[in-house]
Amino acid sequence: MSGIVVVFDFDKTIIDIDSDNWVVDELGATDLFNQLLPTMPWNSMMDKLMEELHLQGKTIEDIKQVLNRVPIHPRIVPAIKAAHALGCDLRIVSDANTFYIETVLSHLGIRECFSEINTNPGFVDDEGKLRILPYHDFLRSPHGCSLCPPNMCKGKVIERIQSTFKNEKDKRIIYLGDGAGDFCPSLKLGKGDYMMPRKDFPVWDLICKNRELVKSEIHEWTNGEDLERILLHLITSLISTEDMKSNIDNTSQLFDCKFETIALGALPKPLYCMVFVCFHPFHDLIDGYMVIIDPIKRLHMLYYLLQKKRDMSSKRLHMLCYLLQKKKRYTIIDIDSDNWVVDELGATDMFNQLLTTMPWNTVMDKMMNELYLQGKSIGDIEDVLKRVPIHPRVVPAIKAAYALGCDLRVLSDANLFYIETILKHLGIRECFSEINTNPGFVDEEGKLRILPYHDFHTFSHGCNLCPPNMCKGKIIERIQTTLENKTIIYLGDGAGDFCPSLKLTKEDYMMPRKDFPVWELICKNGDLVQADVHEWADGEELERVLIQLITTIISMDENVVDNTNQLFDCKFETIGHKVLPKPLYVP
Ligand SMILES: [Zn+2]
Ligand SMILES: [Zn+2]
The missing domain is CATH 3.40.50.1000 (HAD superfamily/HAD-like)
Incomplete structure (x- = not known):
């Protein structure tokens, strides 16, 4: 292990789109989605929507097939495999759900690269219906963070991860994300950590506006090859400085x-x-x-x-x-x-x-x-x-x-x-x-x-x-x-x-x-x-x-390849998005 923990958001970071929107659109449930969205929080709405789709006769197999077609930049899987091969501990922190993420990662052959998936529970119930529950049970025990949506505070997840390596002071976190929900965790990162916000996406915008609140180094990225290059440069540079430090007292080991x-x-x-x-x-x-x-x-x-x-x-x-x-x-x-x-x-x-x-x-x-x-x-x-x-x-x-x-x-x-x-x-x-x-x-x-x-x-x-x-x-x-x-x-x-x-x-x-x-x-x-x-x-x-x-x-x-169009395809911002609590834009 290299002592480097790499935390990935899932939607629009690993895959190129939002998985909820993808499943909804591909199963032809966009109208229903637009109808339900104003009535309840995103996470609860997805659960309700899955129930409706089940009643309409859509099966788990249908959902899996849609997920297996999810668009992903061709350099993302090699980048993840390389980071894993370099000895990094890879984890996911996402507001999607375990069913989507496990399905996609297994299909891509990279499930075993990740040691941990932190996300909303998603499972198939006795009736063969996909259930999506909140990560934090916000009715019984609200997480109390005003920056994050009620069902998940990613900052709390980062704090939990950090608490597990208190004794190993040299553990570093590299965090990759795009959404507004990735802003709270970026505030938890320390000086030796690295934040990799996706350029022109909400978290990047928030970081630009609140630069003084973020202690970690910031390295923006635009697309898959950018992510690959920057992430692997960071990892290899970190390993190389770590090794140089240890050379001082580790001479015998080196011999x-x-x-x-x-x-x-x-x-x-x-x-x-x-x-x-x-x-x-x-x-x-x-x-x-x-x-x-x-x-x-x-x-x-x-x-x-x-x-x-x-x-x-x-x-x-x-x-x-x-x-x-x-x-x-x-x-x-x-x-x-x-x-x-x-x-x-x-x-x-x-x-x-x-x-x-x-x-x-x-x-x-x-x-x-x-x-x-x-x-x-x-x-x-x-x-x-x-x-x-x-x-x-x-x-x-x-x-x-x-x-x-x-x-x-x-x-x-x-x-x-x-x-x-x-x-x-x-x-x-x-x-x-x-x-x-x-x-x-x-x-x-x-x-x-x-x-x-x-x-x-x-x-x-x-x-x-x-x-x-x-x-x-x-x-x-x-x-x-x-x-x-x-x-x-x-x-x-x-x-x-x-x-x-x-x-x-x-x-x-x-x-x-x-x-x-x-x-x-x-x-x-x-x-x-x-x-x-x-x-x-x-x-x-x-x-x-x-x-x-x-x-x-x-x-x-x-x-050389012009992928501007692809970027325009990434709907993101324009499309109905997660319902986030007000104080999103930090005071
Ligand atoms: Zn939070
Ligand atoms: Zn020769």
Whole structure:
């Protein structure tokens, strides 16, 4: 959990219309509605209207079908799923009723995203009639708030929610609403909270006129893509500042969560994006040297001289050492999945020995054979992989990007066996449509085999930027030929991510990890990279930058579509509205 509670109004916030009006109009009861409205409060009138509809032979099934057709902006469901994936506690506070809300949310497949629905009770009675009762029984115990309609004071609901997290002082509320009934709760929000009023709607108007009464920060929104972008920017920024605060005293915890390097990927123009995850943070080929960080023994570096360049300057190596040490002090320890397995299985010495004699990919295959001969089983390797450390914000970020409709793919120099094992263990395997990596499989003897992605003995990929077994740039080129009009977001850290960054176009985004080899290469060769470059340093920054990029790209695309008409369709204000008590406009 992120410690963020997001409270949504339902009508005209989640769905694009007022659910009562929708049901009434779609069931052809508008005349009856207009007739009843002047005679009693809204909530009681809806109950009466349901009784009339029942007498006319309308069934619960008819009402459900109408609710399942309710108009909703296409970015609302992805935004809700992403907020949920990011660990927010989502709740509804609405003056509609439980029957409508449960029906619509279940139909949209997002019921389980919400921990709580605060609304008027709505249920089917013995006769098969929908009953709608008030949230507060206003005849017996009036809520006493002069701003709210008799049946529900949303401010009281917010106070109740706040009272449940008194002890956790860092809980934040983000409140989204449009109606006059959302003004009272906005007055209950504190300084660390956020109010998101829908622009040009009653609550926005009330807030504009009574600005000094609202203590929280205010972020207005106009439509679904606006809501998505602003809400997710707020959430990711909050998480990122929370994490920074906790970094101060949480160093030891951070040291535990090593792994990480994840990078993500790209967005198709229309709606999707792709995310690439790299599994190899710290092993890289730099100017002919292989630099390996052993996470167990702290900053222990090995460098392996490849055949080509024997003259790597010691200055360069020192700089790398410095960068890595700096990194170590300030952020998370990342690890390389190959090194992790080798160290955890106690084969570090053998590994160091083999590494001087052959390329990395071949070493790993050889290593697995040696481990097999020593009696280590596939189960042992799996256990080690399942303990692989990962920054706590990386999985939420991946789930959120997936929820937003992005097409996520992995492009890695690790191997299929490691990646599948880890992704399945983390419960995010299904978020990825494609894994491009070195083949890794268990042979008939029960031995893990790791082969090169390109068979460099029989075929050379011909790219001099990349290691012999894999050119990631070639894979990006292959992906690009299959995409139409899609934006790529590429996340990576290693020197092997430089070649693909050169293949990206002006429409794409490159997210290099700061102070890592690909970042350095991009800094030095800025003129060669056409994509928009956004650096990141650790898991929470990755999450914030990635989600903000995705929502910005989506909202740019959506803006092309002219939806002014749709806004005009949202009848709202002009239509008969809830009967609200007088002192609505605060004195
Ligand atoms: Zn109230
Ligand atoms: Zn290449």
